[in-house]
Amino acid sequence: MSTTTEYTPKTTTGRIANFVDSRVGGSAMVKEFGRKIFPDHWSFMFGEVALYTFVLLLISGTFLTFFFDPTMTHVVYDGSYNPLKGIGMSAAYSSTLDISFDVRGGMFMRQVHHWSAILFVAAVSVHMLRVFFTGAFRKPRELNWVVGGVLLILAMAAGFTGYSLPDDLLSGNGLRIIDGVVKAIPVVGSYISLFLFGGEFPGTAVIGRLYALHIMIVPAIILLMVGIHLFMVVVHKHTQYPGPGRTNDNVVGFPVGPVYAAKAGGFFFIVFGIVAAISGLLTINPVWNYGPYDPSPVSAGTQPDWYIGFVDGALRLMPGMFGNFSFEWLIPFPWGTNTLSLNVLFPALVPAGIMFMIMFTWPWIESWITKDKREHHLLDRPRNAPFRTGMGVAGVISYCVMWAAASSDLIATHFLVSLNDVTYWLRVLFILGPILGFIVARRIALALQRKDREIVLHGRETGIIEMAPEGAFAERHEDLDAYKLHQLVNYEDRKVIPAQPNAAGHISRSEKNRGALSKFFFEDRVAPVTPSELAALKAEHGHGPAEVEGSSSDSIEK
Amino acid sequence: MGDHSHGSPDDSGTVAKAGTGTLDKFQDPGLPPHRKRLADTDPRAEKRAERQVALLFIISIIGTLSFFIAYFVLGRPDNLSDIRVQNAMLGLGTTFAMLGIGIGIVHWAKTLMPDHEISEMRHPIRPEADRLDAVEIIDQVIEETGIKRRPLIRNTLIGAIALAPIPAIFMFRDLDRTGKTAGEMVEQFRHTMWDKDVRLTRDPSGTPIKASDVQIGSVFHVIPEGLDEAENVLNEKAKAVVLLMRLDPKKMDISEGREDWHYEGIVAYSKICTHVGCPVALYEQQTHHLLCPCHQSTFDLTQECKVIFGPAGRALPQLPIKVDADGFLVAQSDFHEPVGPSYWERG
Numbered sequence: 001m002s003t004t005t006e007y008t009p010k011t012t013t014g015r016i017a018n019f020v021d022s023r024v025g026g027s028a029m030v031k032e033f034g035r036k037i038f039p040d041h042w043s044f045m046f047g048e049v050a051l052y053t054f055v056l057l058l059i060s061g062t063f064l065t066f067f068f069d070p071t072m073t074h075v076v077y078d079g080s081y082n083p084l085k086g087i088g089m090s091a092a093y094s095s096t097l098d099i100s101f102d103v104r105g106g107m108f109m110r111q112v113h114h115w116s117a118i119l120f121v122a123a124v125s126v127h128m129l130r131v132f133f134t135g136a137f138r139k140p141r142e143l144n145w146v147v148g149g150v151l152l153i154l155a156m157a158a159g160f161t162g163y164s165l166p167d168d169l170l171s172g173n174g175l176r177i178i179d180g181v182v183k184a185i186p187v188v189g190s191y192i193s194l195f196l197f198g199g200e201f202p203g204t205a206v207i208g209r210l211y212a213l214h215i216m217i218v219p220a221i222i223l224l225m226v227g228i229h230l231f232m233v234v235v236h237k238h239t240q241y242p243g244p245g246r247t248n249d250n251v252v253g254f255p256v257g258p259v260y261a262a263k264a265g266g267f268f269f270i271v272f273g274i275v276a277a278i279s280g281l282l283t284i285n286p287v288w289n290y291g292p293y294d295p296s297p298v299s300a301g302t303q304p305d306w307y308i309g310f311v312d313g314a315l316r317l318m319p320g321m322f323g324n325f326s327f328e329w330l331i332p333f334p335w336g337t338n339t340l341s342l343n344v345l346f347p348a349l350v351p352a353g354i355m356f357m358i359m360f361t362w363p364w365i366e367s368w369i370t371k372d373k374r375e376h377h378l379l380d381r382p383r384n385a386p387f388r389t390g391m392g393v394a395g396v397i398s399y400c401v402m403w404a405a406a407s408s409d410l411i412a413t414h415f416l417v418s419l420n421d422v423t424y425w426l427r428v429l430f431i432l433g434p435i436l437g438f439i440v441a442r443r444i445a446l447a448l449q450r451k452d453r454e455i456v457l458h459g460r461e462t463g464i465i466e467m468a469p470e471g472a473f474a475e476r477h478e479d480l481d482a483y484k485l486h487q488l489v490n491y492e493d494r495k496v497i498p499a500q501p502n503a504a505g506h507i508s509r510s511e512k513n514r515g516a517l518s519k520f521f522f523e524d525r526v527a528p529v530t531p532s533e534l535a536a537l538k539a540e541h542g543h544g545p546a547e548v549e550g551s552s553s554d555s556i557e558k
Numbered sequence: 559m560g561d562h563s564h565g566s567p568d569d570s571g572t573v574a575k576a577g578t579g580t581l582d583k584f585q586d587p588g589l590p591p592h593r594k595r596l597a598d599t600d601p602r603a604e605k606r607a608e609r610q611v612a613l614l615f616i617i618s619i620i621g622t623l624s625f626f627i628a629y630f631v632l633g634r635p636d637n638l639s640d641i642r643v644q645n646a647m648l649g650l651g652t653t654f655a656m657l658g659i660g661i662g663i664v665h666w667a668k669t670l671m672p673d674h675e676i677s678e679m680r681h682p683i684r685p686e687a688d689r690l691d692a693v694e695i696i697d698q699v700i701e702e703t704g705i706k707r708r709p710l711i712r713n714t715l716i717g718a719i720a721l722a723p724i725p726a727i728f729m730f731r732d733l734d735r736t737g738k739t740a741g742e743m744v745e746q747f748r749h750t751m752w753d754k755d756v757r758l759t760r761d762p763s764g765t766p767i768k769a770s771d772v773q774i775g776s777v778f779h780v781i782p783e784g785l786d787e788a789e790n791v792l793n794e795k796a797k798a799v800v801l802l803m804r805l806d807p808k809k810m811d812i813s814e815g816r817e818d819w820h821y822e823g824i825v826a827y828s829k830i831c832t833h834v835g836c837p838v839a840l841y842e843q844q845t846h847h848l849l850c851p852c853h854q855s856t857f858d859l860t861q862e863c864k865v866i867f868g869p870a871g872r873a874l875p876q877l878p879i880k881v882d883a884d885g886f887l888v889a890q891s892d893f894h895e896p897v898g899p900s901y902w903e904r905g
Contacts, residue, residue, distance in 0.1 A: 036678075037677070101641060173836060173852065180898070180899035181834055183899050184899065191743070194743050196733070198733055199734055200747075200793045200797075202796060237680055245587075245588045245590070245677065246589075249679060249680050251677070251678045251680060252676070253676070254676070255676055259672065262667035263664055266661070267660060268660065269661075270657060270664070272660070273656035273660055274653075276649050276656055277649060293792070294792070295795045296779060296781070296829065297779075298836055302851070312853075315833075316853045316854060316868070319869065320869045320871035326871045327871050328871030330905070339902055339904040340902075341871065341899070341900040342871075343869050343871040344834060409854060423868075482585075482587035485584065486586060486587055489584050530582040530583065530584075531583070532582050
C-alpha cells in the first residue's frame with residue numbers, strides 16, 4: 001500500500017531492529033536510552049547495590065519457595081540433622097531444616113537470601129544517606145525521595161516477615177515481641193493480635209499469613225515502587241556533583257551503551273560474587289541451633305536483624321517505671337477501666353514516627369526555610385550545606401543510639417560494664433547525642449569550607465620551604481589551576497532570609513518561624529571566594545599567592 | 559571544551575537573580591582535558607588488557623565448573639561439618655563464577671571502551687504549554703461530565719464509593735475462626751490452664767514437684783499438669799509457664815491478701831514478661847532478681863516481682879500455690895490477673 005520505498009535492512013542488527021520495530025516499536029526507546037548520559041561517581045553505586053541485592057532476593061527467594069512448607073502443622077522431624085531427630089515441630093521449621101541439610105545447595109541459597117536481605121536494607125539506607133547529604137532530594141526529585149522512603153519501610157517489612165518464617169525459637173520470640181507491641185495499641189490492639197494469629201498467640205495460622213505477605217504482597221509493592229523510582233530517575237536524569245564543565249543544565253558522564261551499561265551490568269555480577277562469598281563462608285541464622293519455637297525458653301543475648309534493631313533498642317531504652325510512677329496508665333471510662341501501655345507504645349511508635357515524618361517532609365521543610373523553589377541538578381558537597389549535614393548527623397546519631405541499645409546486653413557482657421549503666425548512658429546519649437552531633441557536624445562543615453577558602457586565597461601548599469635573603473623560612477604556595485579552583489568556589493551560598501511581609505504588609509507567624517529557622521541555620525556561613533576578592537588580595541600583596549607566604553600577617557596559619 | 563560550560567547553578571533556569579548587579583563569579587573553565595589511557599596509546603597495553611579480560615572470563619568458567627564439582631563429588635553430606643564444606647565450596651564456586659564475569663566486564667569497560675565523558679543538555683521535564691493544555695483538558699473533561707452542576711449525582715457517587723470497600727474489611731473478620739464473640743475473644747487473655755489443685759510440673763518432662771525438692775536458690779521452670787493433652791499446647795503454654803523459686807520467708811515483703819499464696823517461702827510467678835511477653839528466663843539467686851533477656855526488665859522477687867529496672871510497667875503476676883495431700887505443689891486457683899503484656903481491655 002505504501003507509496004514510499006520500503007526500508008530494507010542490510011545488516012543483521014538492521015534486520016532484527018526492523019522486525020521488532022515494525023511490530024511492536026522500540027526504535028524510539030533505543031534512541032532515547034541507547035546513548036543516554038549517566039554521570040559516574042562511586043557514591044552513586046549504593047542505589048545499584050540495593051537494586052542488585054533485591055534481584056538476588058528474588059532469585060534466591062524463588063528457589064526457596066519450591067522447598068519451604070509455610071504451615072504450622074505439627075510434624076516429627078526425621079531429617080538428617082541428628083540432634084533434632086524425633087522432636088516435634090512445625091512443618092515450616094522442619095522444611096527449613098530440610099532446605100539446610102537435605103537439599104544440596106539449599107543451605108547456600110538460604111544464606112544468600114538472608115545475607116542479601118541484610119545488605120539490601122543496608123544499601124537502601126546508605127543510598128538514602130547519600131541522597132540526603134548531597135541534597136539530591138531537592139526539586140524536582142522530592143517525590144522520588146518519598147518513594148525511596150517508602151521502599152525503606154517496605155524493605156524492613158519484607159525483612160521482618162521473612163525473619164519470622166522458619167518458626168524457630170529466635171523468630172518465634174521475635175513474633176511474640178511483635179504480639180506484645182500490637183496488643184499495646186489502644187482500642188483495636190487486642191483484635192489485631194487475635195486476627196493476625198487467628199486466635200491467641202502463637203496459634204497455627206500466622207506463618208502462612210506472613211508467607212503470603214513475604215513472598216507476594218510486599219515484594220510486589222517493592223517491585224512496583226522500584227519501577228516508579230527508576231522511571232523517575234530517567235525522567236529527571238541523574239544528578240551530578242559540581243565540577244568544571246558540570247552545570248545545572250547539563251549532564252556529563254558516560255553513555256548507557258556501552259560504557260555505563262557494561263559497568264552497571266558488570267557490577268551486578270560483582271555484587272552477586274561478594275554475596276556468594278559471604279554466604280559460602282559465613283553462617284547466618286543457624287536455625288538448627290535454636291530449636292523449634294516453644295513459648296518457655298529463650299536464649300540470652302539474642303539480637304534481631306540489624307534493621308529492626310533501632311525499634312528493639314527504643315523498647316529497651318524506655319523506662320517502664322519512673323520511681324513509683326508507671327508508664328502503664330489505667331484510664332477510667334464510664335464503661336470501665338482501660339489500659340494504655342505508654343511504656344510500649346511510646347518507644348515503638350514515636351521515635352520511628354518522628355524520624356520517618358521528618359524524613360518524608362524534609363525536602364519541603366528545606367525549600368520552605370531557604371525559599372528555594374528552583375530546580376537542582378547539581379549536588380552539594382556535604383560541607384557546603386552545613387545546616388543539612390548537621391541535621392543529617394543528628395538523625396544518624398539518634399538512630400544509632402537506639403540501634404546500639406538493641407545490643408545493650410552484649411555491650412555490657414563484652415566490655416564488662418553494668419547493664420544498667422549502659423542503659424542509663426544510652427538514655428542520656430539519646431537526648432544529648434543528636435544536639436551535640438548537630439553542633440559538631442555543622443562546625444566541621446564550616447571549618448572545611450574555611451579551609452577551602454584558604455586554599456583558594458593563598459594557593460596550594462607545595463611543601464617547599466624557602467629561605468628568604470634576610471633569613472626567614474616560609475613555605476611556597478602555588479596557584480590552583482582553573483579546574484581545582486572552580487571546584488572550591490562553585491557552590492551555593494545560602495544566606496539568612498529574614499521574615500518577609502506578605503502582600504498585605506503583615507508578617508505571618510509561620511513566616512516569623514521561618515525567618516528564625518533561617519537565621520538559626522544560616523547565620524554562620526562561609527561565602528565562596530569571588531574573583532574580585534581574589535584580585536584584591538593579589539593586588540594588596542603586590543604579587544600573586546604563588547609567592548612566599550608569611551609576608552603578610554593574615555596568611556600566617558594560626 | 560567551551561561547549562561544555564553553560565554557567566553555574568545560580569544563573570541557570572528561568573529564575574531571575576535577586577539584584578546583585580553584575581555577577582562576581584569565577585568563569586567555568588569547562589571540562590578538564592581528556593587524558594588518554596595507556597591502552598589508548600600503547601597497542602601492547604591494549605593487548606594486555608584484552609588478555610586480562612579474557613582471563614577473568616576463564617576464571618568465571620572455572621568457578622562454575624568447581625560449583626559442579628562441589629555439588630556432585632561431595633554428593634549428599636550427612637553431617638554438619640561436611641555440609642559446611644560443601645556450602646563453602648558452592649559459595650566460592652559461585653563467587654568466582656560471578657566475580658570473573660563482573661570484574662571482567664568492568665575491566666573491559668574501563669580499559670578498552672571509550673572513556674570520553676559526554677555532555678548532554680537537560681530539558682525541562684515538561685514545557686509549560688503542555689501543562690496549560692493538560693489543565694484545560696482536565697477542566698473540559700470535568701465540565702462534560704457535569705459533575706459540578708449535578709450535586710445529586712456527585713454526592714450519591716461519593717456515598718456509594720465510600721461504602722463499597724467496607725465489605726472488603728469485614729471479610730477479614732474470619733481471620734479468627736474460633737467462633738467467639740468480640741467480648742469472648744478478648745476474655746481469653748484473662749484465663750490460663752491453672753486452676754484449683756492443678757499440679758505444678760517440670761517443663762518439659764511434666765513430672766510433679768514436691769515442696770521438699772525446692773531448695774533455696776534453685777529455680778524450676780513449671781508447666782501445669784496435663785498441658786500435653788491440651789487442645790492447642792503452644793497457646794496454653796504461652797500463657798501458663800511459671801517460674802518456681804524458694805526464698806527465705808523472712809526476706810519476703812508480702813502485701814495484704816497474699817499472705818498464704820506461698821508455701822514456706824516457695825513462690826510461683828508468671829514467666830511471661832509484662833512488657834511485651836518474652837519469657838523472663840534468668841534468675842539471679844544472689845540478688846533475687848528475675849531478668850528478661852529480651853529487653854532487660856528486672857523484677858525483684860523479694861518485693862513480689864516489682865519492676866526495679868527496664869521497660870516493664872507492672873509486676874509479674876503471682877500464682878497462689880499450696881501443697882496437696884501427697885506433698886506435691888498445686889495451684890490454689892488461676893492467676894488473679896491476666897498474664898503477659900498489657901492490652902487495652904485489661905483494666
